[in-house]
Amino acid sequence: MPRFDNPSMDSHPMPGSTYAFSAARPTDLGASEYTLVALAADCSSSVGGFAKDIERCVAEVVRSCGSSPRSDNLMLRFTTFNHQVREVHGYRPLVACSPKDYKGSIRAQGSTALCDAAYTAVASLCTYGAQLEGHDFDVNGIIFVVTDGCENASRSTPKEVRKAIEGARKLAHLTSLTTVLVGVGVKDHGLSQMLDDFRKQAGFDRYVELDKADAATLASLADFVSKSIAVQSQALATGAQPPIGF
C-alpha cells in the first residue's frame, strides 16, 4: 500500500458528494500556473488480470511527466474506483510524486462506480482549481477516467457528471478543461456502445477505446496520457488549445 504522508495537504469536502479530496495548500506552491491532472483508474474485480499493468501505466505517466519541461507546473490526483472511489493521493505537485509509489495501489475487487469516479474527479478539480485561481494561479485541467466496464454501482448519474463539467466551464476558474474516458480491454461491441453512450451522456470530450489490456497496450496508454498532459500544460503556457489524439 503506498503512503503519501504530506503535512501540507489540506482536506476539502466535495460539493454534491459525500466524498472529500485532499490537495496541496496553495500558500505552499511556488509556480505561476498549474495544470491539474485527475486520473481515475478502475479497480473492480474484472481488472484483476491486468491490475499490475495499470499500476505500471500510472507509474510511467508519472515518470514521463516528471521529465517534461513543464513538470514544475503539473499537479496530479490519483484515485481508484470499484463500488467506491478511493483517493490514493490528492492534488500534489508532480515533482513530489514517485513512480514507485503506485505499486500495490490497485487491488481488484468489487463493482464499478464509473459515474462517481467521473463526478468526483470533475468536482475535485473544479473546486481546487477555483481555490488556486483565487490565489492568483492560472489553472487548467485534464481528467482521465480509465475503465474496463460499465457503470453498475454509482450514486451519481451521467447527467450530474455532465452538469459538473458544464459548471466547471461556466464558472471559468479554469482556463480550459479536457475530459477523456478510456475504455481498456473493450472487445465486446455492446460494452463499446455502452461506454460511448456514457461518454455522450456525461459530456466527456473524448472516448478512447483499447481492445486489449495487455502490457504493451497499457504502455501505449501511458504514452497517450503523458502526451495529452503535456499538450494541456503547454496550452496553459501559450493560451492555445491544441487537439488531443491517440
Next chain:
Amino acid sequence: MLHIDAHFTRGRTHPVCQDYAAVGPGIAVVCDGCSGAPDSDVGARLLAHAALRATPDALRGGTWMERTEVARCALGLDPASLDATCIVARATEGAITVTMFGDGVVAARRLDGTLAIIEVSYPQSAPPYPSYALSEQRQQAYDRSGLGTATLRATDQAPAAVPLGRGLSWRFPRAQWQSVLVGSDGLGAFRQMDQTLAPSTEIVPPLFRYPSPRGAFVTRRLRRYLTKEAPTRGLHPEDDVAVAALCWGGP
C-alpha cells in the same frame, strides 16, 4: 525568510519588450531599454545582469557598467543599445536598499500595511541613462540639455531619496517595512477609459495584494492584474511593464 521575484511583460504598443527584470540571491533588478535606441532590449538585459553581479561599491562608483560595455563591443552593438534605466533592490540583514539610475517607481509596504509610493521622472521622458557615463561626449551632451533634473512624486511620509553616484537611493529598514517593490515607468503608463493616464498610485497598490509570497508571487500577481483586474477597471498598459519585489515573510 526573504522572498524575491520579478516579472516583465510587453505593452500593447511595443513590438518587442524593452523592459527586463531579473533576480539573484538577495537582489532584484528592473531595467527599461530606451524605446528610441537600437537593440535596447538587449542592452536592458546586459545592464540587469551586470547589476545583479555588481557590488554596492561598483554601483556607487559606476564601474559596474564596464562589463556591459565589454559585452556590447563583443556583440558589435551600437553604443546607444545600452541606453536603459536600472533599478536595483538589494536586501541586507537589516534593510532593503534601492538604487535607481534613471526613472521608474519605488514602493514599499510598512508593517502596518500602509504604502509609500515614489515615482521618479525626467523632462521629455529623457532620464540620465547610466550608459552616458561610458562616453564623455554623450554625458556632456546630456548635461548640456538641461534635462537631468528629476521630478519626484511621493505619497505622504515616503522616505527621502539620497543621491548615490549618478543615481538616487532609498533605504527601507526591516524594523519598519515589510516589502519593497520596484518597477519601470510602465507603471505610470496605464491608459484609462477617458484616454488619460492613471497615476501610479492607482496601479501600484493592487500589486502588493499577493495572496502568498512564495515562489513566483510577483509573476502571478502582475499577470492577474494585467489580464483581469486592470481591464475590468478600464485600464490598459501602453508601455512595457517590469516589476520586482522583495518581501520578508513566513517560510
